[in-house]
Amino acid sequence: MADERILEIKDLKLWYKVYKGYSKVLDGVNIDVHKGEKAGIVGEAGCGKTTTVKSILNVIPEHQYIIPGGEIFYKGKDILKMNTKEMDQVRSGEISMIYQEPANALNPVFTIGQQMLDVVNYSKQGKGKNKGEQKEMVLQAIRDVFIPDPERIFDYYPNQLSGGMKQRICIAMAIMTQRDMMIADEPGTALDVTIQDQVHKTLNRLVEERNMSLVMITHSLGVARELTDSIHVMYAGTVVESAKTSEVFNRTLHPYTVGLMEAVPRLGGGGIQSGIYGAIPDYQYPPKGCRFAPRCSRVTEQCRNCKPELKDVGSGHKVACFNL
Ligand SMILES: Nc1ncnc2c1ncn2[C@@H]1O[C@H](COP(=O)(O)OP(=O)(O)OP(=O)(O)O)[C@@H](O)[C@H]1O
Numbered sequence: 515m516a517d518e519r520i521l522e523i524k525d526l527k528l529w530y531k532v533y534k535g536y537s538k539v540l541d542g543v544n545i546d547v548h549k550g551e552k553a554g555i556v557g558e559a560g561c562g563k564t565t566t567v568k569s570i571l572n573v574i575p576e577h578q579y580i581i582p583g584g585e586i587f588y589k590g591k592d593i594l595k596m597n598t599k600e601m602d603q604v605r606s607g608e609i610s611m612i613y614q615e616p617a618n619a620l621n622p623v624f625t626i627g628q629q630m631l632d633v634v635n636y637s638k639q640g641k642g643k644n645k646g647e648q649k650e651m652v653l654q655a656i657r658d659v660f661i662p663d664p665e666r667i668f669d670y671y672p673n674q675l676s677g678g679m680k681q682r683i684c685i686a687m688a689i690m691t692q693r694d695m696m697i698a699d700e701p702g703t704a705l706d707v708t709i710q711d712q713v714h715k716t717l718n719r720l721v722e723e724r725n726m727s728l729v730m731i732t733h734s735l736g737v738a739r740e741l742t743d744s745i746h747v748m749y750a751g752t753v754v755e756s757a758k759t760s761e762v763f764n765r766t767l768h769p770y771t772v773g774l775m776e777a778v779p780r781l782g783g784g785g786i787q788s789g790i791y792g793a794i795p796d797y798q799y800p801p802k803g804c805r806f807a808p809r810c811s812r813v814t815e816q817c818r819n820c821k822p823e824l825k826d827v828g829s830g831h832k833v834a835c836f837n838l
């Protein structure tokens with residue numbers, strides 16, 4: 515993997531404003547993504563995956579949160595310090611995002627074609643083109659995600675499409691104009707397994723064909739294993755383990771990742787078991803030391819008092835734990 519980094523999230527902290535105080539959700543997130551790399555963010559519900567990627571594109575309403583610390587470098591520039599115009603350029607020409615809920619991402623009162631033309635119009639490539647050329651860009655994008663009869667779909671309203679079709683349209687929108695990075699928040703979780711698999715394959719093929727870098731969120735290590743080059747395991751607003759995908763599976767180090775592995779359904783039966791008991795901590799009153807300490811089988815006094823840093827334990831495999 516080339517060493518050039520396209521995205522560097524450094525010690526990102528994000529607190530949501532809540533009644534009487536703050537919900538201290540992100541507590542120092544560290545993630546590096548190299549050019550052309552497919553990175554997965556994995557962790558259970560509520561661990562802050564969506565919050566992390568939404569902060570990359572600055573799409574959380576401003577009055578809802580504060581960022582007490584951290585940096586997000588995209589191609590070497592700190593996104594958190596960008597003005598509105600620079601941020602617009604990133605959104606319209608650099609990074610595209612597929613949201614968790616495909617239904618919410620599409621506006622029910624406009625046709626698929628109208629919405630896709632809007633994206634073309636807003637983009638670098640689309641602006642100078644005439645109406646016919648813009649429409650052709652849209653139709654090609656619909657073909658690219660293997661939807662038959664794009665001309666007909668162009669005039670459809672979102673409610674005339676199935677969930678899987680909607681998710682594909684979202685992917686089509688995200689790849690319609692050339693971008694260097696794609697962020698996909700659990701694409702397909704709302705869908706049944708076979709459709710989900712097709713959506714993943716389509717996404718994967720397009721990202722590879724276009725040489726894009728991918729940040730993909732999933733709560734499933736199994737999905738991450740199939741689709742990513744590297745995995746960043748999140749627990750309660752921190753990255754606890756980070757490595758090449760094969761490393762994560764062959765040399766699982768963090769006790770939380772070990773627990774997640776036990777929850778991966780095994781081929782050949784055995785069913786789903788969870789190796790981790792308990793729940794994610796209350797973000798308003800999080801544990802003082804390691805956030806995983808209350809659920810950890812290897813917990814010591816040190817873990818309860820100090821927060822372990824994410825440290826390289828060799829060949830880029832990083833772990834945040836005192837007791838490996
Ligand atoms: N606007 C908000 N205000 C207050 N709390 C919020 C807000 N948005 C999210 N949260 C809280 O932040 C925490 C992390 O949420 P987030 O959606 O980032 O997690 P996630 O890992 O993406 O979960 P899931 O797998 O369910 O999508 C949750 O406890 C959530 O309730």
Ligand code: NI
Nearest residue numbers: 563564565614
């Ligand atoms: Ni989420």
